[in-house]
Amino acid sequence: MPRAAGQGEIRVLVADDHPIVRGGLIALLDTLPGLVVVGEAGTGRDAVALARRHRPDVVVMDLRMPDLDGVAATRAIRAELPDTAVLVLTMFDEDALVAAALAAGARGYLLKGAESAEIDRAVRAVAGGVAIFSPTVADQVLHRAGTPPSTVLAGLTPREREVLDLVARGLGNATIAGRLGLSPKTVGNHVSALFGKLGVATRAEAVVRAREAGLGTGPVEPAR
Template sequence: MSVRVLVADDQRVVREGLTLVLGLLPDIEVVGAAADGAEAVALAERLRPDIVLMDLRMPRCDGVEATRLLRERRPEVRVVVLTTYSDDRSVLDALRAGARGYLTKEAGGEEISAALRRVLEDGAAIDPAVQHHVLNALARPEPEPHERLTPREAEVLGLIAQGLSNAEIAGRLYIGEATVKSHINHLLAKIDARDRAQAIAYAYRNGLAVPGET
C-alpha cells in the first residue's frame, strides 16, 4: 500500500527536491506540496494524506502551529517534522504539538521513507541526532507556563494586553481571525487563564505586556 505524503516547506527548491526524491521511492505517493503551515492544514483537510512531512520555520503559520491544528482537525493525519533545527526547544515544541516523527534535513531518502513507514504503523521516528534533546528536556525542571508559549502565542498575548480585538490582531500580524482565535485558545490553556482579562493580568505580572503604538 502506498503512503500518501504531503510536503510542507516554505523554500520552493526544497519542496520540489523532496517531491522528486520521494516520488522515486517505492510505495510513496506525494499528493501535494504546501508553502506554509496554513496551506499545509488546508491541503491536508482536502487531500487527506497519511502523513505531512512538515518544516518548522515557515511564514504565516509555522510547523508547530500547523501540527497542533492538524491534531485537532485531522487527528488521523500523522506529522513528521523535517527541519534544519535540532535544538531542545524546537524538538519539544514539535513533539508536544503532536508530531510523531522528527528528522533533520541531513536525512536521506531511504531514511525518510523508513521513518514514514514507522509512523504509519503507529510508531515514532526520532532522528538519533536529536534524541538527546528529548532526554535533556526531561531532565530539566518543568518550565513556567509562559515559557511554553510559542513566539507567535507570546506576540498575540502582548497584543491582547494592548487591548486589541481579534480583528485588530489579525490585521497587525497579517493572519486570519480564525488563526488568532486558535492562538488565543492555546495560550489561555497554557497559562491557565479563563478569559482575556485573566490573560492581560498574567501578561503584566510576567512582563509579557508590550507598550502600544503611539
C-alpha cells in the same frame, strides 16, 4: 488509526517554503515504492488547508514557514485530523523547537540532510504509529525523559496534572473529557502538550513517567 503493514500506498503531503527543497523532497518520495505525494504546500496555512482536503497519512512539515509556522500548523492538523501523522523535517534542532513540535503532536523529527533511506524509514514509521527522531534529537528527547519526575511535573499546569493523573489511571481521552467537563479535542491537546513536556512519544511512556512521580496510583473514582 495508524496504518498497518500491507494497507496500500502511504499518502504524503509535503510542506516546505523553499521550492527547490520541496521539489527535491517530492522527487525523492516519488521514487520510493508504496509512497505517493498527494499535495505540496509552501506555507503553514496551505499545509493545513491541503491536509484537510486530502487527508494524507503523513505530512512532512518544515517548521520555519510564512503565514503559519510549522508548529502551529502541526497543532491544527493533529487537532482536526488525528489519523494524520506529522513528520518534522527541518534545519533546526534547538531543544525548544523540538519540545514545541512534539507538544503540538509531531510523531517524528528529522534534520534536513538526512539520507534518503532515513527519510524513507521515517515516513513509514510515523505512518505506522511509531515515533522516530534523528540521532541528535533523540538525545534531547532521552535527556528530557531522564529528568527527575519532580522537576518535570513542576513544569505542568494544574489542568495538565489532572489530565496526566487520569491518563495514568488508564482512562481514554473521551472518558477524561467527561470527567473534567472538557471537549475530547481539548483533552487531546493537553495530552499532546504533556508528551512534549515529559519528553515521551507514546501514552505508555507518559503513564510510566506519571507513576514514577506518584500520579495515577489510586483507584478511579466514580464520575460525578
